[in-house]
Amino acid sequence: MKPYIYITRKLPEEVLRPLLDQYEVEMWEDENSSVPRDILLEKAQKASGILSMLSDTIDKELFEQSPNLKVVANLAVGYDNIDLAAANEKGASVCNTPDVLTDTTADLTFGLMMAAARRLIEADRYVREGKWKSWSPLLMAGMDIHHKTVGIIGMGSIGEAFAKRAKGFDMDILYHNRSRKPEAEETLGAKYADLDELLTQSDFVVCLAPLTPETKGLLQKEQFQRMKSSAVFVNAARGPIVNEDALYDALVNGDIAGAGLDVFEKEPIDEHHPLLSLKNVFALPHIGSSSVETRMEMMELCVSNIRAVLEGHIPNTLVNKD
Incomplete structure:
Protein backbone atom coordinates (compact mmCIF):
# COMPACT_ATOMS: atom_id res chain seq x y z
CA MET A 1 0.00 0.00 0.00
CA LYS A 2 1.42 3.39 -1.05
CA PRO A 3 2.05 6.05 1.62
CA TYR A 4 -0.65 8.72 1.60
CA ILE A 5 0.08 12.44 1.17
CA TYR A 6 -2.51 15.14 1.75
CA ILE A 7 -2.22 18.59 0.18
CA THR A 8 -4.35 21.35 1.67
CA ARG A 9 -4.71 23.41 -1.54
CA LYS A 10 -5.05 22.61 -5.20
CA LEU A 11 -1.62 22.67 -6.86
CA PRO A 12 -0.67 22.23 -10.53
CA GLU A 13 -0.35 18.59 -11.50
CA GLU A 14 3.06 19.11 -13.11
CA VAL A 15 4.49 20.12 -9.73
CA LEU A 16 3.16 16.95 -8.12
CA ARG A 17 4.42 14.56 -10.80
CA PRO A 18 7.42 13.40 -8.69
CA LEU A 19 4.96 12.24 -6.03
CA LEU A 20 2.21 10.70 -8.12
CA ASP A 21 3.99 7.48 -9.13
CA GLN A 22 5.24 6.57 -5.66
CA TYR A 23 2.50 7.82 -3.36
CA GLU A 24 -1.24 8.16 -3.01
CA VAL A 25 -1.84 11.91 -3.30
CA GLU A 26 -5.04 13.78 -2.47
CA MET A 27 -5.74 17.54 -2.57
CA TRP A 28 -8.35 19.89 -1.24
CA GLU A 29 -9.90 20.97 -4.55
CA ASP A 30 -11.61 24.24 -3.62
CA GLU A 31 -9.21 27.02 -4.63
CA ASN A 32 -11.26 29.71 -2.88
CA SER A 33 -11.42 28.32 0.65
CA SER A 34 -9.27 26.67 3.28
CA VAL A 35 -9.72 23.01 4.00
CA PRO A 36 -12.20 22.69 6.91
CA ARG A 37 -10.69 21.62 10.19
CA ASP A 38 -12.67 18.38 10.44
CA ILE A 39 -11.59 17.29 6.98
CA LEU A 40 -7.95 18.17 7.68
CA LEU A 41 -8.01 16.05 10.83
CA GLU A 42 -9.69 13.19 9.00
CA LYS A 43 -7.14 13.19 6.17
CA ALA A 44 -4.20 13.62 8.56
CA GLN A 45 -5.13 10.41 10.38
CA LYS A 46 -3.82 8.34 7.48
CA ALA A 47 -1.22 10.72 6.07
CA SER A 48 2.51 10.07 5.98
CA GLY A 49 3.05 13.58 4.65
CA ILE A 50 1.11 16.85 4.59
CA LEU A 51 1.79 19.78 2.30
CA SER A 52 0.24 22.67 4.23
CA MET A 53 -0.41 26.39 3.86
CA LEU A 54 0.25 29.11 6.44
CA SER A 55 -3.49 29.30 7.10
CA ASP A 56 -3.69 25.65 8.18
CA THR A 57 -3.36 24.89 11.89
CA ILE A 58 -1.06 21.91 12.35
CA ASP A 59 -1.25 21.52 16.11
CA LYS A 60 -0.83 18.99 18.90
CA GLU A 61 -4.31 17.58 18.32
CA LEU A 62 -3.48 16.82 14.69
CA PHE A 63 -0.12 15.23 15.48
CA GLU A 64 -1.65 13.05 18.20
CA GLN A 65 -4.30 11.76 15.79
CA SER A 66 -1.86 11.03 12.94
CA PRO A 67 0.03 7.81 13.69
CA ASN A 68 1.83 7.69 10.31
CA LEU A 69 2.75 11.36 9.94
CA LYS A 70 6.45 11.82 9.18
CA VAL A 71 6.67 15.22 7.46
CA VAL A 72 4.81 18.52 7.20
CA ALA A 73 6.00 20.77 4.36
CA ASN A 74 4.70 24.31 4.81
CA LEU A 75 4.32 26.42 1.67
CA ALA A 76 5.75 29.52 3.36
CA VAL A 77 8.79 30.88 5.13
CA GLY A 78 6.84 31.21 8.36
CA TYR A 79 5.76 28.16 10.33
CA ASP A 80 4.05 29.60 13.41
CA ASN A 81 0.94 27.67 12.31
CA ILE A 82 2.75 24.45 13.23
CA ASP A 83 3.30 23.21 16.79
CA LEU A 84 7.00 22.40 16.67
CA ALA A 85 7.03 20.89 20.14
CA ALA A 86 4.28 18.46 19.13
CA ALA A 87 6.12 17.67 15.89
CA ASN A 88 9.31 16.93 17.81
CA GLU A 89 7.44 14.73 20.25
CA LYS A 90 5.98 12.90 17.28
CA GLY A 91 9.34 12.66 15.54
CA ALA A 92 7.93 14.41 12.47
CA SER A 93 9.99 16.68 10.24
CA VAL A 94 8.75 20.23 9.63
CA CYS A 95 9.97 22.05 6.52
CA ASN A 96 9.45 25.53 5.10
CA THR A 97 10.37 27.45 1.94
CA PRO A 98 12.95 30.12 2.82
CA ASP A 99 15.28 31.91 0.41
CA VAL A 100 13.36 31.11 -2.80
CA LEU A 101 10.88 33.91 -2.12
CA LEU A 284 -3.29 43.52 -0.81
CA PRO A 285 -4.40 39.89 -0.24
CA HIS A 286 -1.16 38.49 1.24
CA ILE A 287 0.65 38.16 -2.10
CA GLY A 288 4.20 38.97 -1.03
CA SER A 289 5.73 35.91 -2.72
CA SER A 290 3.10 35.62 -5.44
CA SER A 291 4.93 35.53 -8.72
CA VAL A 292 4.41 32.49 -10.92
CA GLU A 293 8.11 31.64 -10.89
CA THR A 294 8.50 31.88 -7.13
CA ARG A 295 5.31 30.06 -6.19
CA MET A 296 6.22 27.19 -8.51
CA GLU A 297 9.68 27.00 -6.93
CA MET A 298 8.12 26.99 -3.46
CA MET A 299 5.81 24.12 -4.42
CA GLU A 300 8.70 22.17 -5.92
CA LEU A 301 10.71 22.62 -2.73
CA CYS A 302 7.80 21.30 -0.64
CA VAL A 303 7.50 18.25 -2.89
CA SER A 304 11.26 17.66 -2.70
CA ASN A 305 11.20 17.88 1.10
CA ILE A 306 8.34 15.40 1.39
CA ARG A 307 10.10 12.93 -0.90
CA ALA A 308 13.36 13.28 1.00
CA VAL A 309 11.81 12.49 4.38
CA LEU A 310 9.71 9.59 3.14
CA GLU A 311 12.76 8.12 1.39
CA GLY A 312 14.86 8.38 4.55
CA HIS A 313 16.91 11.44 3.66
CA ILE A 314 17.38 14.85 5.30
CA PRO A 315 15.18 17.47 3.60
CA ASN A 316 16.67 20.68 2.20
CA THR A 317 14.92 23.11 4.54
CA LEU A 318 14.32 21.33 7.82
CA VAL A 319 13.01 23.64 10.54
CA ASN A 320 13.20 21.37 13.59
CA LYS A 321 16.83 20.33 13.11
CA ASP A 322 17.22 19.21 16.71
Missing part, protein backbone atom coordinates in the same frame (compact mmCIF):
# COMPACT_ATOMS: atom_id res chain seq x y z
CA THR A 102 13.26 36.53 -0.71
CA ASP A 103 13.63 38.77 -3.75
CA THR A 104 10.02 38.38 -4.86
CA THR A 105 8.74 39.47 -1.45
CA ALA A 106 11.18 42.37 -1.32
CA ASP A 107 9.96 43.49 -4.76
CA LEU A 108 6.34 43.44 -3.62
CA THR A 109 7.13 45.26 -0.38
CA PHE A 110 8.96 48.03 -2.19
CA GLY A 111 6.12 48.28 -4.70
CA LEU A 112 3.59 48.55 -1.88
CA MET A 113 5.62 51.32 -0.28
CA MET A 114 5.76 53.17 -3.61
CA ALA A 115 2.03 52.72 -4.20
CA ALA A 116 1.22 54.13 -0.78
CA ALA A 117 3.64 57.02 -1.09
CA ARG A 118 2.64 58.05 -4.61
CA ARG A 119 -1.07 57.19 -4.24
CA LEU A 120 -0.96 54.91 -7.28
CA ILE A 121 -4.06 52.85 -6.53
CA GLU A 122 -6.05 55.92 -5.59
CA ALA A 123 -4.94 57.66 -8.80
CA ASP A 124 -5.91 54.64 -10.91
CA ARG A 125 -9.41 54.70 -9.42
CA TYR A 126 -9.61 58.44 -9.99
CA VAL A 127 -9.08 57.92 -13.73
CA ARG A 128 -11.39 54.90 -13.99
CA GLU A 129 -14.21 56.71 -12.18
CA GLY A 130 -14.13 59.56 -14.67
CA LYS A 131 -12.97 62.16 -12.17
CA TRP A 132 -9.93 63.32 -14.19
CA LYS A 133 -11.18 66.51 -15.83
CA SER A 134 -8.00 68.59 -16.05
CA TRP A 135 -4.37 68.77 -15.04
CA SER A 136 -3.52 70.67 -11.88
CA PRO A 137 -0.21 71.19 -10.05
CA LEU A 138 -1.07 69.13 -6.96
CA LEU A 139 -3.39 66.56 -8.54
CA MET A 140 -2.85 63.28 -6.65
CA ALA A 141 0.40 64.64 -5.22
CA GLY A 142 2.11 62.12 -3.00
CA MET A 143 5.43 61.72 -1.20
CA ASP A 144 8.91 61.33 -2.63
CA ILE A 145 10.76 58.15 -1.78
CA HIS A 146 14.26 59.07 -2.87
CA HIS A 147 16.54 60.58 -0.23
CA LYS A 148 14.04 59.76 2.53
CA THR A 149 14.67 57.62 5.60
CA VAL A 150 13.27 54.11 5.72
CA GLY A 151 13.18 52.12 8.94
CA ILE A 152 13.14 48.34 8.53
CA ILE A 153 11.80 46.25 11.40
CA GLY A 154 13.26 42.78 10.89
CA MET A 155 16.56 42.59 9.03
CA GLY A 156 16.44 38.99 7.89
CA SER A 157 17.05 37.95 4.31
CA ILE A 158 13.93 39.74 3.05
CA GLY A 159 14.79 42.84 5.06
CA GLU A 160 18.27 42.93 3.55
CA ALA A 161 16.88 42.43 0.04
CA PHE A 162 14.46 45.29 0.63
CA ALA A 163 17.34 47.46 1.89
CA LYS A 164 19.22 46.84 -1.37
CA ARG A 165 16.27 48.25 -3.27
CA ALA A 166 16.06 51.21 -0.92
CA LYS A 167 19.74 51.94 -1.46
CA GLY A 168 19.05 52.17 -5.19
CA PHE A 169 16.65 55.03 -4.41
CA ASP A 170 19.27 56.82 -2.33
CA MET A 171 17.31 56.24 0.86
CA ASP A 172 18.86 56.43 4.32
CA ILE A 173 18.38 53.02 5.91
CA LEU A 174 17.73 52.33 9.59
CA TYR A 175 17.02 48.85 10.84
CA HIS A 176 15.90 47.19 14.06
CA ASN A 177 16.64 43.53 14.58
CA ARG A 178 17.31 41.15 17.47
CA SER A 179 20.95 41.02 16.33
CA ARG A 180 23.24 43.42 14.50
CA LYS A 181 24.02 42.82 10.82
CA PRO A 182 27.59 44.13 10.30
CA GLU A 183 27.73 43.07 6.66
CA ALA A 184 24.52 44.93 5.82
CA GLU A 185 25.83 47.94 7.68
CA GLU A 186 29.03 47.88 5.63
CA THR A 187 27.63 47.09 2.17
CA LEU A 188 24.31 48.93 2.35
CA GLY A 189 25.12 51.74 4.73
CA ALA A 190 22.33 50.55 7.01
CA LYS A 191 22.40 51.84 10.58
CA TYR A 192 21.19 49.89 13.58
CA ALA A 193 18.62 51.70 15.74
CA ASP A 194 16.50 50.81 18.72
CA LEU A 195 12.79 50.67 17.96
CA ASP A 196 11.96 54.11 19.38
CA GLU A 197 14.72 55.78 17.39
CA LEU A 198 13.66 54.03 14.21
CA LEU A 199 10.02 55.05 14.64
CA THR A 200 10.74 58.70 15.35
CA GLN A 201 13.28 59.20 12.55
CA SER A 202 11.79 57.24 9.65
CA ASP A 203 9.68 58.60 6.81
CA PHE A 204 8.70 55.03 5.98
CA VAL A 205 8.45 52.23 8.53
CA VAL A 206 8.52 48.79 6.91
CA CYS A 207 7.77 45.66 8.93
CA LEU A 208 9.47 42.48 7.69
CA ALA A 209 9.94 40.67 11.00
CA PRO A 210 8.91 37.06 11.63
CA LEU A 211 5.97 36.39 13.92
CA THR A 212 7.38 35.22 17.26
CA PRO A 213 6.26 35.59 20.88
CA GLU A 214 8.53 38.66 21.02
CA THR A 215 7.12 40.36 17.91
CA LYS A 216 3.44 39.51 18.36
CA GLY A 217 1.65 42.77 19.19
CA LEU A 218 4.91 44.70 18.87
CA LEU A 219 3.28 47.74 17.26
CA GLN A 220 0.66 49.35 19.48
CA LYS A 221 -0.82 52.82 19.95
CA GLU A 222 2.37 54.11 21.59
CA GLN A 223 4.53 53.02 18.67
CA PHE A 224 2.34 54.68 16.03
CA GLN A 225 2.22 57.88 18.05
CA ARG A 226 6.02 58.00 18.03
CA MET A 227 6.09 58.02 14.23
CA LYS A 228 6.12 61.17 12.13
CA SER A 229 2.68 62.46 11.15
CA SER A 230 3.93 62.37 7.55
CA ALA A 231 5.15 58.77 7.79
CA VAL A 232 3.86 55.76 5.87
CA PHE A 233 3.69 52.34 7.54
CA VAL A 234 4.11 49.17 5.45
CA ASN A 235 3.52 45.63 6.71
CA ALA A 236 4.50 42.72 4.48
CA ALA A 237 5.45 40.43 7.38
CA ARG A 238 2.64 39.04 9.53
CA GLY A 239 -0.60 40.68 10.62
CA PRO A 240 -0.52 39.84 14.34
CA ILE A 241 2.64 41.92 14.79
CA VAL A 242 0.34 44.96 14.55
CA ASN A 243 -2.58 46.00 16.73
CA GLU A 244 -5.01 46.86 13.93
CA ASP A 245 -7.27 48.95 16.16
CA ALA A 246 -4.26 51.07 17.09
CA LEU A 247 -3.27 51.38 13.43
CA TYR A 248 -6.79 52.43 12.47
CA ASP A 249 -6.85 55.10 15.18
CA ALA A 250 -3.41 56.37 14.14
CA LEU A 251 -4.58 56.77 10.55
CA VAL A 252 -7.87 58.44 11.50
CA ASN A 253 -6.23 60.77 14.02
CA GLY A 254 -3.43 61.79 11.67
CA ASP A 255 -0.67 60.25 13.78
CA ILE A 256 0.65 58.78 10.51
CA ALA A 257 -0.11 59.62 6.89
CA GLY A 258 -0.85 56.25 5.35
CA ALA A 259 -0.37 52.49 5.35
CA GLY A 260 0.35 49.76 2.83
CA LEU A 261 -0.72 46.33 4.07
CA ASP A 262 -0.19 42.90 2.55
CA VAL A 263 -1.10 41.08 5.78
CA PHE A 264 -3.78 41.32 8.47
CA GLU A 265 -4.41 39.96 11.94
CA LYS A 266 -7.07 37.51 10.72
CA GLU A 267 -7.08 36.48 7.08
CA PRO A 268 -8.85 36.68 4.76
CA ILE A 269 -10.59 39.97 5.52
CA ASP A 270 -13.87 41.09 3.95
CA GLU A 271 -14.92 44.39 2.41
CA HIS A 272 -16.28 45.62 5.74
CA HIS A 273 -12.90 45.57 7.51
CA PRO A 274 -12.47 48.99 9.20
CA LEU A 275 -9.08 49.65 7.60
CA LEU A 276 -10.61 49.34 4.12
CA SER A 277 -12.86 52.30 4.82
CA LEU A 278 -9.82 54.63 4.85
CA LYS A 279 -8.55 56.24 1.66
CA ASN A 280 -5.00 56.32 2.96
CA VAL A 281 -4.82 52.53 3.32
CA PHE A 282 -3.58 50.39 0.43
CA ALA A 283 -4.43 46.72 0.91
Whole structure:
Protein backbone atom coordinates (compact mmCIF):
# COMPACT_ATOMS: atom_id res chain seq x y z
CA MET A 1 0.00 0.00 0.00
CA LYS A 2 1.42 3.39 -1.05
CA PRO A 3 2.05 6.05 1.62
CA TYR A 4 -0.65 8.72 1.60
CA ILE A 5 0.08 12.44 1.17
CA TYR A 6 -2.51 15.14 1.75
CA ILE A 7 -2.22 18.59 0.18
CA THR A 8 -4.35 21.35 1.67
CA ARG A 9 -4.71 23.41 -1.54
CA LYS A 10 -5.05 22.61 -5.20
CA LEU A 11 -1.62 22.67 -6.86
CA PRO A 12 -0.67 22.23 -10.53
CA GLU A 13 -0.35 18.59 -11.50
CA GLU A 14 3.06 19.11 -13.11
CA VAL A 15 4.49 20.12 -9.73
CA LEU A 16 3.16 16.95 -8.12
CA ARG A 17 4.42 14.56 -10.80
CA PRO A 18 7.42 13.40 -8.69
CA LEU A 19 4.96 12.24 -6.03
CA LEU A 20 2.21 10.70 -8.12
CA ASP A 21 3.99 7.48 -9.13
CA GLN A 22 5.24 6.57 -5.66
CA TYR A 23 2.50 7.82 -3.36
CA GLU A 24 -1.24 8.16 -3.01
CA VAL A 25 -1.84 11.91 -3.30
CA GLU A 26 -5.04 13.78 -2.47
CA MET A 27 -5.74 17.54 -2.57
CA TRP A 28 -8.35 19.89 -1.24
CA GLU A 29 -9.90 20.97 -4.55
CA ASP A 30 -11.61 24.24 -3.62
CA GLU A 31 -9.21 27.02 -4.63
CA ASN A 32 -11.26 29.71 -2.88
CA SER A 33 -11.42 28.32 0.65
CA SER A 34 -9.27 26.67 3.28
CA VAL A 35 -9.72 23.01 4.00
CA PRO A 36 -12.20 22.69 6.91
CA ARG A 37 -10.69 21.62 10.19
CA ASP A 38 -12.67 18.38 10.44
CA ILE A 39 -11.59 17.29 6.98
CA LEU A 40 -7.95 18.17 7.68
CA LEU A 41 -8.01 16.05 10.83
CA GLU A 42 -9.69 13.19 9.00
CA LYS A 43 -7.14 13.19 6.17
CA ALA A 44 -4.20 13.62 8.56
CA GLN A 45 -5.13 10.41 10.38
CA LYS A 46 -3.82 8.34 7.48
CA ALA A 47 -1.22 10.72 6.07
CA SER A 48 2.51 10.07 5.98
CA GLY A 49 3.05 13.58 4.65
CA ILE A 50 1.11 16.85 4.59
CA LEU A 51 1.79 19.78 2.30
CA SER A 52 0.24 22.67 4.23
CA MET A 53 -0.41 26.39 3.86
CA LEU A 54 0.25 29.11 6.44
CA SER A 55 -3.49 29.30 7.10
CA ASP A 56 -3.69 25.65 8.18
CA THR A 57 -3.36 24.89 11.89
CA ILE A 58 -1.06 21.91 12.35
CA ASP A 59 -1.25 21.52 16.11
CA LYS A 60 -0.83 18.99 18.90
CA GLU A 61 -4.31 17.58 18.32
CA LEU A 62 -3.48 16.82 14.69
CA PHE A 63 -0.12 15.23 15.48
CA GLU A 64 -1.65 13.05 18.20
CA GLN A 65 -4.30 11.76 15.79
CA SER A 66 -1.86 11.03 12.94
CA PRO A 67 0.03 7.81 13.69
CA ASN A 68 1.83 7.69 10.31
CA LEU A 69 2.75 11.36 9.94
CA LYS A 70 6.45 11.82 9.18
CA VAL A 71 6.67 15.22 7.46
CA VAL A 72 4.81 18.52 7.20
CA ALA A 73 6.00 20.77 4.36
CA ASN A 74 4.70 24.31 4.81
CA LEU A 75 4.32 26.42 1.67
CA ALA A 76 5.75 29.52 3.36
CA VAL A 77 8.79 30.88 5.13
CA GLY A 78 6.84 31.21 8.36
CA TYR A 79 5.76 28.16 10.33
CA ASP A 80 4.05 29.60 13.41
CA ASN A 81 0.94 27.67 12.31
CA ILE A 82 2.75 24.45 13.23
CA ASP A 83 3.30 23.21 16.79
CA LEU A 84 7.00 22.40 16.67
CA ALA A 85 7.03 20.89 20.14
CA ALA A 86 4.28 18.46 19.13
CA ALA A 87 6.12 17.67 15.89
CA ASN A 88 9.31 16.93 17.81
CA GLU A 89 7.44 14.73 20.25
CA LYS A 90 5.98 12.90 17.28
CA GLY A 91 9.34 12.66 15.54
CA ALA A 92 7.93 14.41 12.47
CA SER A 93 9.99 16.68 10.24
CA VAL A 94 8.75 20.23 9.63
CA CYS A 95 9.97 22.05 6.52
CA ASN A 96 9.45 25.53 5.10
CA THR A 97 10.37 27.45 1.94
CA PRO A 98 12.95 30.12 2.82
CA ASP A 99 15.28 31.91 0.41
CA VAL A 100 13.36 31.11 -2.80
CA LEU A 101 10.88 33.91 -2.12
CA THR A 102 13.26 36.53 -0.71
CA ASP A 103 13.63 38.77 -3.75
CA THR A 104 10.02 38.38 -4.86
CA THR A 105 8.74 39.47 -1.45
CA ALA A 106 11.18 42.37 -1.32
CA ASP A 107 9.96 43.49 -4.76
CA LEU A 108 6.34 43.44 -3.62
CA THR A 109 7.13 45.26 -0.38
CA PHE A 110 8.96 48.03 -2.19
CA GLY A 111 6.12 48.28 -4.70
CA LEU A 112 3.59 48.55 -1.88
CA MET A 113 5.62 51.32 -0.28
CA MET A 114 5.76 53.17 -3.61
CA ALA A 115 2.03 52.72 -4.20
CA ALA A 116 1.22 54.13 -0.78
CA ALA A 117 3.64 57.02 -1.09
CA ARG A 118 2.64 58.05 -4.61
CA ARG A 119 -1.07 57.19 -4.24
CA LEU A 120 -0.96 54.91 -7.28
CA ILE A 121 -4.06 52.85 -6.53
CA GLU A 122 -6.05 55.92 -5.59
CA ALA A 123 -4.94 57.66 -8.80
CA ASP A 124 -5.91 54.64 -10.91
CA ARG A 125 -9.41 54.70 -9.42
CA TYR A 126 -9.61 58.44 -9.99
CA VAL A 127 -9.08 57.92 -13.73
CA ARG A 128 -11.39 54.90 -13.99
CA GLU A 129 -14.21 56.71 -12.18
CA GLY A 130 -14.13 59.56 -14.67
CA LYS A 131 -12.97 62.16 -12.17
CA TRP A 132 -9.93 63.32 -14.19
CA LYS A 133 -11.18 66.51 -15.83
CA SER A 134 -8.00 68.59 -16.05
CA TRP A 135 -4.37 68.77 -15.04
CA SER A 136 -3.52 70.67 -11.88
CA PRO A 137 -0.21 71.19 -10.05
CA LEU A 138 -1.07 69.13 -6.96
CA LEU A 139 -3.39 66.56 -8.54
CA MET A 140 -2.85 63.28 -6.65
CA ALA A 141 0.40 64.64 -5.22
CA GLY A 142 2.11 62.12 -3.00
CA MET A 143 5.43 61.72 -1.20
CA ASP A 144 8.91 61.33 -2.63
CA ILE A 145 10.76 58.15 -1.78
CA HIS A 146 14.26 59.07 -2.87
CA HIS A 147 16.54 60.58 -0.23
CA LYS A 148 14.04 59.76 2.53
CA THR A 149 14.67 57.62 5.60
CA VAL A 150 13.27 54.11 5.72
CA GLY A 151 13.18 52.12 8.94
CA ILE A 152 13.14 48.34 8.53
CA ILE A 153 11.80 46.25 11.40
CA GLY A 154 13.26 42.78 10.89
CA MET A 155 16.56 42.59 9.03
CA GLY A 156 16.44 38.99 7.89
CA SER A 157 17.05 37.95 4.31
CA ILE A 158 13.93 39.74 3.05
CA GLY A 159 14.79 42.84 5.06
CA GLU A 160 18.27 42.93 3.55
CA ALA A 161 16.88 42.43 0.04
CA PHE A 162 14.46 45.29 0.63
CA ALA A 163 17.34 47.46 1.89
CA LYS A 164 19.22 46.84 -1.37
CA ARG A 165 16.27 48.25 -3.27
CA ALA A 166 16.06 51.21 -0.92
CA LYS A 167 19.74 51.94 -1.46
CA GLY A 168 19.05 52.17 -5.19
CA PHE A 169 16.65 55.03 -4.41
CA ASP A 170 19.27 56.82 -2.33
CA MET A 171 17.31 56.24 0.86
CA ASP A 172 18.86 56.43 4.32
CA ILE A 173 18.38 53.02 5.91
CA LEU A 174 17.73 52.33 9.59
CA TYR A 175 17.02 48.85 10.84
CA HIS A 176 15.90 47.19 14.06
CA ASN A 177 16.64 43.53 14.58
CA ARG A 178 17.31 41.15 17.47
CA SER A 179 20.95 41.02 16.33
CA ARG A 180 23.24 43.42 14.50
CA LYS A 181 24.02 42.82 10.82
CA PRO A 182 27.59 44.13 10.30
CA GLU A 183 27.73 43.07 6.66
CA ALA A 184 24.52 44.93 5.82
CA GLU A 185 25.83 47.94 7.68
CA GLU A 186 29.03 47.88 5.63
CA THR A 187 27.63 47.09 2.17
CA LEU A 188 24.31 48.93 2.35
CA GLY A 189 25.12 51.74 4.73
CA ALA A 190 22.33 50.55 7.01
CA LYS A 191 22.40 51.84 10.58
CA TYR A 192 21.19 49.89 13.58
CA ALA A 193 18.62 51.70 15.74
CA ASP A 194 16.50 50.81 18.72
CA LEU A 195 12.79 50.67 17.96
CA ASP A 196 11.96 54.11 19.38
CA GLU A 197 14.72 55.78 17.39
CA LEU A 198 13.66 54.03 14.21
CA LEU A 199 10.02 55.05 14.64
CA THR A 200 10.74 58.70 15.35
CA GLN A 201 13.28 59.20 12.55
CA SER A 202 11.79 57.24 9.65
CA ASP A 203 9.68 58.60 6.81
CA PHE A 204 8.70 55.03 5.98
CA VAL A 205 8.45 52.23 8.53
CA VAL A 206 8.52 48.79 6.91
CA CYS A 207 7.77 45.66 8.93
CA LEU A 208 9.47 42.48 7.69
CA ALA A 209 9.94 40.67 11.00
CA PRO A 210 8.91 37.06 11.63
CA LEU A 211 5.97 36.39 13.92
CA THR A 212 7.38 35.22 17.26
CA PRO A 213 6.26 35.59 20.88
CA GLU A 214 8.53 38.66 21.02
CA THR A 215 7.12 40.36 17.91
CA LYS A 216 3.44 39.51 18.36
CA GLY A 217 1.65 42.77 19.19
CA LEU A 218 4.91 44.70 18.87
CA LEU A 219 3.28 47.74 17.26
CA GLN A 220 0.66 49.35 19.48
CA LYS A 221 -0.82 52.82 19.95
CA GLU A 222 2.37 54.11 21.59
CA GLN A 223 4.53 53.02 18.67
CA PHE A 224 2.34 54.68 16.03
CA GLN A 225 2.22 57.88 18.05
CA ARG A 226 6.02 58.00 18.03
CA MET A 227 6.09 58.02 14.23
CA LYS A 228 6.12 61.17 12.13
CA SER A 229 2.68 62.46 11.15
CA SER A 230 3.93 62.37 7.55
CA ALA A 231 5.15 58.77 7.79
CA VAL A 232 3.86 55.76 5.87
CA PHE A 233 3.69 52.34 7.54
CA VAL A 234 4.11 49.17 5.45
CA ASN A 235 3.52 45.63 6.71
CA ALA A 236 4.50 42.72 4.48
CA ALA A 237 5.45 40.43 7.38
CA ARG A 238 2.64 39.04 9.53
CA GLY A 239 -0.60 40.68 10.62
CA PRO A 240 -0.52 39.84 14.34
CA ILE A 241 2.64 41.92 14.79
CA VAL A 242 0.34 44.96 14.55
CA ASN A 243 -2.58 46.00 16.73
CA GLU A 244 -5.01 46.86 13.93
CA ASP A 245 -7.27 48.95 16.16
CA ALA A 246 -4.26 51.07 17.09
CA LEU A 247 -3.27 51.38 13.43
CA TYR A 248 -6.79 52.43 12.47
CA ASP A 249 -6.85 55.10 15.18
CA ALA A 250 -3.41 56.37 14.14
CA LEU A 251 -4.58 56.77 10.55
CA VAL A 252 -7.87 58.44 11.50
CA ASN A 253 -6.23 60.77 14.02
CA GLY A 254 -3.43 61.79 11.67
CA ASP A 255 -0.67 60.25 13.78
CA ILE A 256 0.65 58.78 10.51
CA ALA A 257 -0.11 59.62 6.89
CA GLY A 258 -0.85 56.25 5.35
CA ALA A 259 -0.37 52.49 5.35
CA GLY A 260 0.35 49.76 2.83
CA LEU A 261 -0.72 46.33 4.07
CA ASP A 262 -0.19 42.90 2.55
CA VAL A 263 -1.10 41.08 5.78
CA PHE A 264 -3.78 41.32 8.47
CA GLU A 265 -4.41 39.96 11.94
CA LYS A 266 -7.07 37.51 10.72
CA GLU A 267 -7.08 36.48 7.08
CA PRO A 268 -8.85 36.68 4.76
CA ILE A 269 -10.59 39.97 5.52
CA ASP A 270 -13.87 41.09 3.95
CA GLU A 271 -14.92 44.39 2.41
CA HIS A 272 -16.28 45.62 5.74
CA HIS A 273 -12.90 45.57 7.51
CA PRO A 274 -12.47 48.99 9.20
CA LEU A 275 -9.08 49.65 7.60
CA LEU A 276 -10.61 49.34 4.12
CA SER A 277 -12.86 52.30 4.82
CA LEU A 278 -9.82 54.63 4.85
CA LYS A 279 -8.55 56.24 1.66
CA ASN A 280 -5.00 56.32 2.96
CA VAL A 281 -4.82 52.53 3.32
CA PHE A 282 -3.58 50.39 0.43
CA ALA A 283 -4.43 46.72 0.91
CA LEU A 284 -3.29 43.52 -0.81
CA PRO A 285 -4.40 39.89 -0.24
CA HIS A 286 -1.16 38.49 1.24
CA ILE A 287 0.65 38.16 -2.10
CA GLY A 288 4.20 38.97 -1.03
CA SER A 289 5.73 35.91 -2.72
CA SER A 290 3.10 35.62 -5.44
CA SER A 291 4.93 35.53 -8.72
CA VAL A 292 4.41 32.49 -10.92
CA GLU A 293 8.11 31.64 -10.89
CA THR A 294 8.50 31.88 -7.13
CA ARG A 295 5.31 30.06 -6.19
CA MET A 296 6.22 27.19 -8.51
CA GLU A 297 9.68 27.00 -6.93
CA MET A 298 8.12 26.99 -3.46
CA MET A 299 5.81 24.12 -4.42
CA GLU A 300 8.70 22.17 -5.92
CA LEU A 301 10.71 22.62 -2.73
CA CYS A 302 7.80 21.30 -0.64
CA VAL A 303 7.50 18.25 -2.89
CA SER A 304 11.26 17.66 -2.70
CA ASN A 305 11.20 17.88 1.10
CA ILE A 306 8.34 15.40 1.39
CA ARG A 307 10.10 12.93 -0.90
CA ALA A 308 13.36 13.28 1.00
CA VAL A 309 11.81 12.49 4.38
CA LEU A 310 9.71 9.59 3.14
CA GLU A 311 12.76 8.12 1.39
CA GLY A 312 14.86 8.38 4.55
CA HIS A 313 16.91 11.44 3.66
CA ILE A 314 17.38 14.85 5.30
CA PRO A 315 15.18 17.47 3.60
CA ASN A 316 16.67 20.68 2.20
CA THR A 317 14.92 23.11 4.54
CA LEU A 318 14.32 21.33 7.82
CA VAL A 319 13.01 23.64 10.54
CA ASN A 320 13.20 21.37 13.59
CA LYS A 321 16.83 20.33 13.11
CA ASP A 322 17.22 19.21 16.71
